[in-house]
Amino acid sequence: MKIAILTGGGDAPGLNGIIEAAGKTLLRQGHQVYGILNGFEGIFNSRIIELNEGNLEGLHAKAGTLLGSSNRTGTQDREKEFLDKYKELDLNGLLVAGGDGTFAGLKAFREQIPIIGAPKTIDNDIPGTDISFGYDTACTVVAESADALRATADAHSRIMIVEVMGRTAGWIALGGGIASQSEVILLPERPFDFQALCKFLNDKKAKGRKGLIIVVAEGASEKNSKPEVAFEVEGSPQSERYGGIAELLARRIERETAWESRHVVLGHLQRSRPPTTTDRFLTIAMGVEMARMVAEGDWNRAVVYKDGRVRRDSIDVFMTGARLVPDDHRWVGMAQALGLYI
Known part of the structure; x- marks a missing residue:
């Protein structure tokens, strides 16, 4: 199959780790792997590159994203154009690492585009996951x-x-x-x-x-x-x-x-800092799991981090609004116990 990877929204340390882990695993499964350049803009402008062992090697240690990203372009009021442009790429599915804005922009296409998602934001505010990489x-x-x-x-x-x-x-x-x-x-x-x-x-x-x-x-x-x-x-x-x-x-x-x-x-x-070891482990686990989901045909789903491990869930969990810090969160309690003003 022809599978593409897209990174959307603001960049986050670990995006390259997702690209490398998912890309290498997909290649070992025998798929053709492509990268969409600059998020949604790459679909609107038909800009993709082929990914291979050569351009994937060592990405996990680098900040940013090989594919580029953008938080300037949405799909609202351009849904038909977006879907037509996607179909022109003749892909069998899309792996997406993004935040709430990216997945909100894809919500309209869940019946037309096979998607597997991974939660990405340094803000850690995407719902459905205990932690997001970056x-x-x-x-x-x-x-x-x-x-x-x-x-x-x-x-x-x-x-x-x-x-x-x-x-x-x-x-x-x-x-x-x-x-x-x-x-x-x-x-x-x-x-x-x-x-x-x-x-x-x-x-x-x-x-x-x-x-x-x-x-x-x-x-x-x-x-x-x-x-x-x-x-x-x-x-x-x-x-x-x-x-x-x-x-x-x-x-x-x-x-x-x-x-x-x-x-x-x-x-x-x-x-802009290269990802920590924690973020590297997280993106390796998520990228490999996304590729396994492709092999199983488990589309329109997401990888999340819950209860200490990477799991699968509905992609809808990313579309329920920002995950804010609860007033009674245990970290707030720890800060207060230390005598900090919070």
């Missing part, structure tokens, strides 16, 4: 950055505010913040009381703390306020791009507390 690597970047910034925070008796990705979900801030034991972790799901935050910071100053670290999710906001929108991308399924909360907090903390404050926006550094 998340562990993003948390590692956040934790290591916060650890490094603590030296300069202590040297200058400052607060360093680290802004991280995540859109409406605070998983990256929560994971990276706990791993670095940052004193303050601000999540979109838990709007903060600025006066209570200032009291916490001033109390730390009065107790002789040299420096502090705040990890704030880009979608976090004060109570009764909305997230800061940095800019919009016309035509994107998720047009609003959040950002700017760290700088606003830094200036306001300087005005209203005894602290100096500076901010750092990690941005795409969270996407």
